[in-house]
Amino acid sequence: MNASRTARERVRAELTREITDIARRHLATDGAPGLSLRAVAREMGMVSSAIYRYFPSRDDLLTALIIDGYNALGEAVEQADAGCPRADHAGRWRAVCRAVREWALAHPHEYALLYGSPVPGYQAPQDTIGPAMRDTLVYGRIIAEAHEAGVLDPPAVFPPPPASFAEDAVRLRAVIPGVPDDVIARAVMAWTGLFGMVNFELFGQFNNAILDPATLFDHNMTALGRVLGLP
Amino acid sequence: MNASRTARERVRAELTREITDIARRHLATDGAPGLSLRAVAREMGMVSSAIYRYFPSRDDLLTALIIDGYNALGEAVEQADAGCPRADHAGRWRAVCRAVREWALAHPHEYALLYGSPVPGYQAPQDTIGPAMRDTLVYGRIIAEAHEAGVLDPPAVFPPPPASFAEDAVRLRAVIPGVPDDVIARAVMAWTGLFGMVNFELFGQFNNAILDPATLFDHNMTALGRVLGLP
DNA sequence: AAAAAATAGAGAGCAGTGCTCTTGACGGTG
DNA sequence: CACCGTCAAGAGCACTGCTCTCTATTTTTT
Numbered sequence: 001m002n003a004s005r006t007a008r009e010r011v012r013a014e015l016t017r018e019i020t021d022i023a024r025r026h027l028a029t030d031g032a033p034g035l036s037l038r039a040v041a042r043e044m045g046m047v048s049s050a051i052y053r054y055f056p057s058r059d060d061l062l063t064a065l066i067i068d069g070y071n072a073l074g075e076a077v078e079q080a081d082a083g084c085p086r087a088d089h090a091g092r093w094r095a096v097c098r099a100v101r102e103w104a105l106a107h108p109h110e111y112a113l114l115y116g117s118p119v120p121g122y123q124a125p126q127d128t129i130g131p132a133m134r135d136t137l138v139y140g141r142i143i144a145e146a147h148e149a150g151v152l153d154p155p156a157v158f159p160p161p162p163a164s165f166a167e168d169a170v171r172l173r174a175v176i177p178g179v180p181d182d183v184i185a186r187a188v189m190a191w192t193g194l195f196g197m198v199n200f201e202l203f204g205q206f207n208n209a210i211l212d213p214a215t216l217f218d219h220n221m222t223a224l225g226r227v228l229g230l231p
Numbered sequence: 232m233n234a235s236r237t238a239r240e241r242v243r244a245e246l247t248r249e250i251t252d253i254a255r256r257h258l259a260t261d262g263a264p265g266l267s268l269r270a271v272a273r274e275m276g277m278v279s280s281a282i283y284r285y286f287p288s289r290d291d292l293l294t295a296l297i298i299d300g301y302n303a304l305g306e307a308v309e310q311a312d313a314g315c316p317r318a319d320h321a322g323r324w325r326a327v328c329r330a331v332r333e334w335a336l337a338h339p340h341e342y343a344l345l346y347g348s349p350v351p352g353y354q355a356p357q358d359t360i361g362p363a364m365r366d367t368l369v370y371g372r373i374i375a376e377a378h379e380a381g382v383l384d385p386p387a388v389f390p391p392p393p394a395s396f397a398e399d400a401v402r403l404r405a406v407i408p409g410v411p412d413d414v415i416a417r418a419v420m421a422w423t424g425l426f427g428m429v430n431f432e433l434f435g436q437f438n439n440a441i442l443d444p445a446t447l448f449d450h451n452m453t454a455l456g457r458v459l460g461l462p
Numbered sequence: 463a464a465a466a467a468a469t470a471g472a473g474a475g476c477a478g479t480g481c482t483c484t485t486g487a488c489g490g491t492g
Numbered sequence: 493c494a495c496c497g498t499c500a501a502g503a504g505c506a507c508t509g510c511t512c513t514c515t516a517t518t519t520t521t522t
Contacts, residue, residue: 007518007519008469008470008518008519012469012470030351031350031351032348032351033264033350033351034351034352036507036508036509037508037509037510038507038508038509039508046471046472047471047472047473048508048509048510049471049472049473049474049510049511049512050470050471050472052509052510052511053469053470053471056510057509057510058508058509058510109351112348112349113348115430115434115436116347116348116434117263117343117344117347117348117434118343118434118435119262119264120261120262120264120265120340121265124435129439155386155388157386157388157457157458158453158454158457159450159453159454161447161450162446162449162450164443164446165443165446165447165450167442167443168440168441168442168443168446168447171439171440171441171442172440172441185447185450185451185454186454188428188441188447188451189424189428189451189454189455191431192424192427192428192430192431192451193420193423193424193427194427195427195430195431195436196423196424196425196426196427196428196430197419197420197423197427199346199423199426199427199430200422200423200426203346203347203348203349204349204355205346205426208360208402209399209402209403210399210402210403210419211398211399211402212395212396212398212399215393215395215396215399216392216396216399216416216419218393219390219392219393219396219416220416220419220420220423222389222390223389223390223416223417223420223458224420226388226389227388227454227458238489238490239489239490239498239499243498243499267478267479267480268479268480268481269478269479269480270479277500277501278500278501278502279479279480279481279501280481280482280483280500280501280502280503281499281500281501283480283481283482284498284499284500287481288480288481289479289480289481
C-alpha cells in the first residue's frame with residue numbers, strides 16, 4: 001500500500017536528487033549564470049520540458065541549490081566549532097572564520113550564490129532563511145557563551161552605540177542572547193568584517209595587491225576577535 | 232580635412248556615448264544579467280548587428296560600464312573627502328564611508344557590477360584597474376596624512392601582524408605611504424569592513440534583522456576609524 | 463477487476479538571447 | 493571621378509526559459 005505509492009515517489013525523489021546533483025556540478029564549473037535547465041535535462045537523457053515536472057522554474061532549482069549551500073556552509077561551520085574546546089572562545093571564533101573562508105574557496109560559485117550579488121528578479125523564499133541562519137547561530141553562540149562565562153572583555157575604545165540602535169539590538173539579541181547593545185554592534189562588525197574579507201578575496205578585489213591572503217585573513221580575524229572582546 | 236574626418240568620428244563618438252547611456256539605464260533598472268545588446272539596439276532604432284560595430288561583444292559593453300562605475304564611485308568619494316577640513320581625518324574617513332554607502336544605495340546594480348560576484352567567464356581588462364583604485368587612493372591618503380600629522384593612535388589591543396605579512400605590506404604601502412605594517416593590516420580591515428557592511432545591506436543579508444542600517448553603519452564606521460587609530 | 467484520475471515524459475513551438483556572415487549603400491580620400 | 497573603408501541591415505545559427513498538447517503509465521477509486 002505504502003510501498004506501492006512509494007514506488008513512484010521514490011523514483012521521483014531519486015530523480016529530483018539527481019537533478020540537483022547535476023545542477024550543482026554545473027554550478028561549480030560554469031557558475032550560476034551558466035546553469036541551464038536544458039543542459040541538465042540533456043545530461044539526464046531527458047527532454048527539456050520534462051524537468052519542469054520536478055522544478056517548475058529555473059529559480060526553483062536555484063533555490064534548492066541555495067538551501068543546500070547554506071546547509072553545507074552551516075555544517076562546515078558547526079563542525080569547525082565542535083572541534084574546539086568549548087571554553088576556548090577565541091579559538092572557536094578563529095576556527096569558524098577559517099571554516100567559512102575554506103568552504104568559500106572550495107565552492108566559489110556556490111558561495112557567490114549565497115553572498116554575492118542577488119539575481120535581480122529573484123526573491124528568496126521563506127525556506128531559505130532557516131538554513132541561512134545556521135552559521136550565524138554558531139557565531140552568536142560563541143559570543144553569548146563567552147559573555148556568559150565572563151571572559152568577554154571588549155576594549156573600551158569605541159563610543160557607545162547610538163540610542164536608536166537599541167531597537168535593532170532587540171531583534172539581534174535573539175541570536176546572541178544576554179549581551180549588551182555595545183557587544184551586538186561589535187558582533188555585526190565582526191560578522192560583516194569576516195564576510196567582507198572573504199568576498200574581497202573571492203571576488204578579485206585583492207588581485208595583485210595581496211598575494212598571501214590566508215596570513216592576513218588569520219591575523220585580521222584574530223583582531224576582530226579582540227574587537228569582540230575575546231581573549 | 233581634419234573636420235571631415237572628424238565628422239565621422241564625431242557621430243561615432245556620439246553613438247557610442249548614446250549606447251552606454253542607454254545601457255546604463257537598462258543596467259539600473261534590470262540589472263547586469265538583464266542587459267541585452269539587442270534591447271539597447273532596439274531602443275536606438277538600430278538593428279542588433281549594427282551595435283557590434285561599436286562594442287564587439289557584450290563583455291566590452293560591460294567593461295565600459297564598469298569603468299564608468301568605478302569613476303563615478305571614485306568621484307563621489309573624492310568629493311566627500313574634499314568637503315571636509317583636511318585636518319579632520321576621522322571626519323574625512325566617516326564622510327568617505329558614507330559616500331560609498333550612499334552611492335551604492337543610489338546605484339545598486341552598478342555597485343553589484345563592481346563589488347558583487349564576478350561574471351564567470353569575464354576577465355576584467357587592464358583598463359579597469361586604474362579607475363578601480365580611485366576610491367582606494369582616497370582612503371589611503373587619509374590614513375597616510377593622519378599618520379604624517381602624528382594623530383594616528385591605533386589602540387594597542389591587537390597582536391602584531393605576522394612577519395610573513397611584510398611582503399604584502401610592501402605592495403600595499405604604495406597606497407598608504409609611510410605607515411608601519413600594523414597600520415596597513417588595520418587599513419585592510421577597515422577597507423573590507425566598509426564594503427562588507429555595504430554588501431550585506433545591499434545584498435539582503437540584513438533583511439528582517441536590521442531595520443535601521445544607516446545608524447549602525449555610521450556607528451560601525453566610526454568604530455573602524457578608531458581601529459585605524461583615527462581620533 | 464474495471465473505471466477514473468493523477469502523473470510522467472515527449473515533442474513542437476514561442477519569444478528571446480549573443481554573435482556571425484553577407485549584401486548593399488554611403489562618405490571621405492587618392 | 494573612382495575607389496576603398498565604414499556602416500547599417502538582414503538572415504541565420506545555436507542556445508535559453510517556458511508553455512502547451514498529446515500519449516503512455518501508474519495510482520487511486522469504484
